[in-house]
Amino acid sequence: MNIILIGAPGSGKGTQSRRFIDKFGFVQLSTGDVLRAAIAAKTETGLLAQSFMDQGKLVPDEVMISLVDGYMTQQAGKSVIFDGFPRTVAQAESLNDMLKKRASKIEKVVYFKINPQILVKRLTGRRTCSQCGEIYHIETKPSSKGDLCEKCNGPLVHRADDREDVINERLAQFEKNTGPTIEFYRKQGNLAEVDSDQEPDVVFEQITKILGLAN
Numbered sequence: 001m002n003i004i005l006i007g008a009p010g011s012g013k014g015t016q017s018r019r020f021i022d023k024f025g026f027v028q029l030s031t032g033d034v035l036r037a038a039i040a041a042k043t044e045t046g047l048l049a050q051s052f053m054d055q056g057k058l059v060p061d062e063v064m065i066s067l068v069d070g071y072m073t074q075q076a077g078k079s080v081i082f083d084g085f086p087r088t089v090a091q092a093e094s095l096n097d098m099l100k101k102r103a104s105k106i107e108k109v110v111y112f113k114i115n116p117q118i119l120v121k122r123l124t125g126r127r128t129c130s131q132c133g134e135i136y137h138i139e140t141k142p143s144s145k146g147d148l149c150e151k152c153n154g155p156l157v158h159r160a161d162d163r164e165d166v167i168n169e170r171l172a173q174f175e176k177n178t179g180p181t182i183e184f185y186r187k188q189g190n191l192a193e194v195d196s197d198q199e200p201d202v203v204f205e206q207i208t209k210i211l212g213l214a215n
């Protein structure tokens with residue numbers, strides 16, 4: 001089964017992705033990881049991608065698709081979660097064509113809908129340990145050690161990414177960039193929406209049902 005998870009930063013997409021990997025044996029395809037691996041291994045496509053990056057250019061879609069194709073061959077038979085790809089309608093179309101050649105397809109696209117106000121509330125209260133990366137929240141998950149991390153005593157910081165103006169700008173960008181891709185999959189008939197303002201357990205149950213997986 002191949003699925004795509006689409007959601008703005010902070011929508012809980014990463015958390016859910018990890019749960020599906022752990023519970024159902026999905027592998028996650030992140031194009032950034034696939035690209036880095038191909039470059040490190042100096043594969044033909046990796047070197048080609050590198051040559052574009054060396055010129056300060058974006059790696060063209062057909063090169064990315066070729067890398068994705070190679071990854072799927074490596075992971076043959078496994079269920080794949082696409083994360084952060086496709087980003088555009090052109091990439092979505094190329095992905096469809098590539099999968100068709102493999103007698104495969106995208107079964108479901110799960111779109112994590114968020115209420116911007118709730119997201120802002122969630123993220124502006126977030127505090128991150130500057131040493132180990134543990135995440136706290138001033139309301140829902142405060143550290144028992146105040147401004148220090150419970151695990152490593154590192155100082156907790158309010159990351160610039162988690163400030164309201166930055167979050168609103170990021171959401172606006174996300175909608176602008178991703179809106180057409182979401183509509184593409186809606187027309188294709190395999191888009192499912194989940195309300196990601198709910199508890200992670202509830203979201204997990206809903207996605208499990210959407211995918212027709214037994215719990």
Ligand SMILES: [Zn+2]
Pocket residue numbers: 129130131132133134149150151152153154
């Ligand atoms: Zn820590």
